[in-house]
Amino acid sequence: xxxxxxxxxxxxxxxxxxxxxxxxxxxxxxxxxxxxxxxxxxxxxxxxxxxxxxxxxxxxxxxxxxxxxxxxxxxxxxxxxxxxxxxxxxxxxxxxxxxxxxxxxxxxxxxxxxxxxxxxxxxxxxxxxxxxxxxxxxxxxxxxxxxxxxxxxxxxxxxxxxxxxxxxxxxxxxxxxxxxxxxxxxxxxxxxxxxxxxxxxxxxxxxxxxxxxxxxxxxxxxxxxxxxxxxxxxxxxxxxxxxxxxxxxxxxxxxxxxxxxxxxxxxxxxxxxxxxxxxxxxxxxxxxxxxxxxxxxxxxxxxxxxxxxxxxxxxxxxxxxxxxxxxxxxxxxxxxxxxxxxxxxxxxxxxxxxxxxxxxxxxxxxxxxxxxxxxxxxxxxxxxxxxxxxxxxxxxxxxxxxxxxxxxxxxxxxxxxxxxxxxxxx
Numbered sequence: 416x417x418x419x420x421x422x423x424x425x426x427x428x429x430x431x432x433x434x435x436x437x438x439x440x441x442x443x444x445x446x447x448x449x450x451x452x453x454x455x456x457x458x459x460x461x462x463x464x465x466x467x468x469x470x471x472x473x474x475x476x477x478x479x480x481x482x483x484x485x486x487x488x489x490x491x492x493x494x495x496x497x498x499x500x501x502x503x504x505x506x507x508x509x510x511x512x513x514x515x516x517x518x519x520x521x522x523x524x525x526x527x528x529x530x531x532x533x534x535x536x537x538x539x540x541x542x543x544x545x546x547x548x549x550x551x552x553x554x555x556x557x558x559x560x561x562x563x564x565x566x567x568x569x570x571x572x573x574x575x576x577x578x579x580x581x582x583x584x585x586x587x588x589x590x591x592x593x594x595x596x597x598x599x600x601x602x603x604x605x606x607x608x609x610x611x612x613x614x615x616x617x618x619x620x621x622x623x624x625x626x627x628x629x630x631x632x633x634x635x636x637x638x639x640x641x642x643x644x645x646x647x648x649x650x651x652x653x654x655x656x657x658x659x660x661x662x663x664x665x666x667x668x669x670x671x672x673x674x675x676x677x678x679x680x681x682x683x684x685x686x687x688x689x690x691x692x693x694x695x696x697x698x699x700x701x702x703x704x705x706x707x708x709x710x711x712x713x714x715x716x717x718x719x720x721x722x723x724x725x726x727x728x729x730x731x732x733x734x735x736x737x738x739x740x741x742x743x744x745x746x747x748x749x750x751x752x753x754x755x756x757x758x759x760x761x762x763x764x765x766x767x768x769x770x771x772x773x774x775x776x777x778x779x780x781x782x783x784x785x786x787x788x789x790x791x792x793x794x795x796x797x798x799x800x801x802x803x804x805x806x807x808x809x810x811x812x813x814x815x816x817x818x819x820x821x822x823x824x825x826x827x828x829x830x831x832x833x834x835x836x837x838x839x840x841x
Contacts, residue, residue, distance in 0.1 A: 425605070429613035432568055432601050433620035436541045439596040440566040444538050448515040450594050451561055455511040457589035458561075459504045462554060465585045466500055472581040473550065480574045488678035488737060492548040495578050503554040503582075506805035510558040513803075513822055517564045520831060531833040536826050538564035540622035543614050544807065545570045545636060547628030550578035555805035557586050557600040563825040566599045568621065570614060572628065573606035580604065615640040625820065627808040630735075645820060647785075647811040649735045649761035650680030652793045655752040655778070657769035658691040664790065665692070665768045666700050671792040672766065674707055678737045680809060681764050681796040685732060686743045687752045690716070693745045697721055709739045716745040732759040749774050753781045760784060762811040764796035785811050785818040 462469070473495035480490055516536045523533035542565050546552045553569055560567040571579040583602035590597040603610050615624065618641045625645045626636040633646050654672045656665045672683035688696055693716060701721030704711055711717070711724040712731045718724055721743075731742040732755070746752045756765050766788035767778040775789045786796045796819065798806020803821025810816045816824035 425607055425609055426613055428605070429603070429610060429617065432603065433541070433614070433617040435598040436566040436568050436601055437620040439599040440538070440541045442596050443561070443564045443566050443599050444517075444540075446564060446595055448517075451515065451564070452511055454561055454590060454593040454595050455507050455558055457592050458554070458557065458586050459507040459511075461585040461589040462500065462507075462582065463504050465581065466497065469495055469500060469578065469581050469585075470497075472577040475577045476550075476575050483574075485574060489548050489574070492678060493550065493575055493578070495550050499551055503551050506551070506555055506799065507558040509799070510562050510805055510822065513562065515562065516823055516826055528839070529835060529837045533831050533833075534828040535831045536823075536828055539825055539827055540565060541620055542567045542825065543570070543617070543621045543624045543642065544568070545611055545614065545624065545626045545628070545632070546808075547572035547632060548575060550575045550582060552627060552807075553579050553582040553602070554586070556807050559805055559807050559822055559825055561595070561599060563822050565825055566596075566601075568601050568603060568614065570603040570611060576606055611636070612639060615642060618642045625808050643815075645808065645810045645812065645816055645824070647680065647761065647763060647809045650682065650737075650763045650809075651685065651733065651735050651759065651761040652681060652683045652763050652796075653685045653687060653752075653756050653760055653765040654683045654793065655687040655746075655749075655756070655765070655767045656689060656692050656696055657749065657752075657767055657771060657774050658689040659771040659774065660689075660692060660696075660768040661770060662692075662695055662699075665696055666703060668766065668768050668790070668792050669700055670703055670707075672794055673704070673709060673741050674739070675792065675794045677739055679794070680735075681794050682737070683766075683793045684734060684736055684740075684742065685755075685759070686741055687746050687755060688717075688743065689749075689752070690745050690747050693717075693720060697743070697745075704741065707739070709741055711741060711743055713743040714745055717743045735761070749777060753778065757781075757783050763809065764788065764793045766791055766793050785809065 519536045520533045525531050544556045586600050587597050624642045626633045654669050697720040712727040713724050727742050762784045764786040765782050765784050769775050779787050798819035798821045806819040806821050808820050
C-alpha cells in the first residue's frame with residue numbers, strides 16, 4: 416500500500432496498521448522459541464551496529480525539545496547516548512535469556528470423569544503501547560512482545576519521533592532477516608495526537624493498551640479507550656522508618672529512594688518517621704538532603720528538628736514531585752504509617768526500614784501497593800532489577816498484571832483438556 420496516500424487519511428492509516436498487526440499476531444502466537452530468540456539477537460545486533468544513526472537521530476530530538484523549552488527532567492529521559500544504547504541491547508539480551516512461557520501447561524489434574532484439566536500460557540494477541548519521552552521503550556516493548564508471542568503497535572511521543580523512527584527501522588530490518596513477520600512490531604509514524612484516539616477505538620484488532628508516560632496521557636487513555644488498559648497514574652512512593660530501624664541504613668535508604676533518580680515513578684516522594692526515631696534520624700537526614708539540594712516540606716514536628724523547611728500542606732502528601740522535593744511526616748507507630756500510605760499513596764511502591772520481623776510482616780500484608788519492600792530502596796521497583804529483563808511499564812491495577820509488567824504480564828492463560836474418549840453422562 417502507498418503510505419503517502421495512507422498518511423492523507425489517518426483513520427485509514429491506523430486501520431492498516433492494526434489489521435497488519437492482528438494478522439501478524441497469529442504467526443507470532445505459534446512462533447518457536449528458537450525463531451523468537453533468533454529475532455531478538457538480530458534486533459540487538461542491528462541496534463548495536465546502528466549507534467551512529469541512533470545518536471544522530473536522537474540529537475535532532477534533543478535540539479528540538481530544548482528549543483521548545485521542554486523540562487530538563489524530560490530531556491534527560493529522552494537522551495540516547497552509548498550508555499543508553501548499551502542498556503537497550505542488554506535489556507534485549509536479558510529478555511532472550513528468560514524462559515519462554517508460551518505453551519507452558521500448569522496445574523494439570525485428573526477429574527473423576529477421566530479427563531485431565533490444566534492451563535496453558537498464551538499470548539495476549541495484539542498490544543498497543545503508547546508512551547512518552549524515553550526512546551528505549553521502543554526496543555524494550557518490541558523485545559517483550561516478541562518473546563511473549565504478541566504483535567505490537569508502538570506510539571511514542573512527538574519529542575522522540577526521530578529516535579523512535581531509527582530504532583523502529585533497526586527492528587524492522589532485523590525482522591526481515593527472520594521467519595517472523597516484520598509487521599509484528601510497527602511504529603505509528605506520525606506525531607498527530609489524533610492517532611492515539613484512533614488506536615483507542617480499534618478494539619476489533621487490539622487486545623490491550625499499555626500507556627507509559629505522564630498523568631495527563633494516562634488519564635486521557637483511561638477515559639477514551641474502548642480497549643482494556645494496563646496502567647498506573649502516579650508514583651507517590653513512601654519510605655517508613657520504623658522505631659527499630661538501624662539509623663545508618665535508614666538514612667541511606669531514605670536518600671537513595673529519593674535521589675538516585677528524581678524523575679522516575681519509583682522515587683520516594685514522602686518519608687514517614689516513627690516519633691521514637693525522629694530526633695535521632697531527622698537532623699542528620701535533613702543535613703544530607705540539603706547537601707544535595709532536596710527541598711523539604713514537613714509537618715510541625717519535622718520543622719522543630721530541621722531548620723529552614725517549608726511547612727507541608729495536605730496536597731504535599733498526594734504530590735508526585737518527580738524532582739528534588741520530599742514531604743516528611745512524623746507518625747506515631749506502624750499503624751499510623753500504614754494508614755497514611757493507604758490513604759495518600761498511589762499503590763505503586765512503599766518500603767519499611769526496620770529490624771522488627773513482626774512489623775515487617777505487618778507492613779507487607781497491610782500496605783495496599785503493587786510492590787512492598789523491607790529494608791530496600793524504592794528505586795529497585797523496576798523490571799530490570801526484578802529480573803524481568805526489560806519492563807513495559809508498571810501496573811497499580813489489581814486485575815491481570817500488577818507491579819512491573821514484564822514477560823508474564825503480556826500473557827494470559829486458557830484451559831486445556833486431555834481426554835481418552837470420555838463423554839459426559841448426566
